[in-house]
Amino acid sequence: MTIRERRYVPWDGRWTRPWVRWLVLPRYGLRAAFRSRLFASLYTMGFAAPLLGLLVIYVDARADQLGQIGAVLAGFEIDRRTFRLFLEVQSRIAFVVGLIVGPAMVADELAAGALPLVLARPIGRWGYIAGKLATPALLLSGLTWIPGLALVLFKTSLSGSAWLLANLRIPAALFAASWCWIALICLLALASTAVAGSKSWGRGLFFALFVAPAAAGRAAATIAGLDGALAVDLSATVGTLYQWLFGDPVTTGLSPAVAVLAVLAWCGAAALVIDRRIRPVRIVR
Numbered sequence: 001m002t003i004r005e006r007r008y009v010p011w012d013g014r015w016t017r018p019w020v021r022w023l024v025l026p027r028y029g030l031r032a033a034f035r036s037r038l039f040a041s042l043y044t045m046g047f048a049a050p051l052l053g054l055l056v057i058y059v060d061a062r063a064d065q066l067g068q069i070g071a072v073l074a075g076f077e078i079d080r081r082t083f084r085l086f087l088e089v090q091s092r093i094a095f096v097v098g099l100i101v102g103p104a105m106v107a108d109e110l111a112a113g114a115l116p117l118v119l120a121r122p123i124g125r126w127g128y129i130a131g132k133l134a135t136p137a138l139l140l141s142g143l144t145w146i147p148g149l150a151l152v153l154f155k156t157s158l159s160g161s162a163w164l165l166a167n168l169r170i171p172a173a174l175f176a177a178s179w180c181w182i183a184l185i186c187l188l189a190l191a192s193t194a195v196a197g198s199k200s201w202g203r204g205l206f207f208a209l210f211v212a213p214a215a216a217g218r219a220a221a222t223i224a225g226l227d228g229a230l231a232v233d234l235s236a237t238v239g240t241l242y243q244w245l246f247g248d249p250v251t252t253g254l255s256p257a258v259a260v261l262a263v264l265a266w267c268g269a270a271a272l273v274i275d276r277r278i279r280p281v282r283i284v285r
Helices: 018-033 037-045 048-061 068-073 080-104 107-112 115-119 125-141 145-159 161-166 169-196 199-223 227-232 234-245 256-277
Strands: none
Touching: 018 125, 037 080, 048 080, 048 145, 080 107, 080 125, 080 145, 080 169, 080 199, 080 234, 107 115, 107 169, 107 199, 115 125, 125 169, 145 161, 145 169, 169 199, 169 234, 169 256, 199 234, 227 234, 227 256, 234 256
16 A cells, blocks of 8 residues: 555544543553562552551450460550551651652653643643552551551451540541551652653652651751751651640641641642653753
């Protein structure tokens, strides 16, 4: 067939709805992430704490049936501090997962200059960004609030609904605190890669955002006595939110109101960088 005999043939297949087209991105993103056996092994290890939590909750509920072991464990109480400790452990694992997966979401498109081609498809720019953020968000959800709420349900099934009614703050705190951490990691990881333009440099910048401001904030708080400087320390900020949401005394030296404003500022700055950098065409002066 000669070239002049070729002609445009319109798509005759089934069209998907515009609001669900972005879901194809996390589907392939999850598939690409678990293609690495090392990452799959690391992610699987992240469920060690939830499994241990199931065992501890079961043993605590059946302490009267375990003889001397039960007598030793009788003084151990499953309360909000236990669930906060669980979330803090899982948050550290989630950070490592976010460091691996987050910057890799848009690195290939940026390095190859393929954003104009990708965004020429029937998917909008914000749909593309939402799809890229969804992959790490789903992975981090599977390590934080989803197993946390599963532990709450397991505890409720063993202790009765009276325990849940007396501790309604625990599932609410688990969900809210987890999403604060997930939003920070996802937005900062995507923004880091958008600025750096490559996977390796994006991971380095993402890691630096959690280390360099923390050192500067702690130095300013220690030397100059500026406790508000701890707002740039993401660990202190998130730790403050965790303690406040779970109803524990805040020991980080940062007020909850400042911590909330700091999280909103970090997320807003990252969203602004993503909006400016992830575009099909950028004017360079």
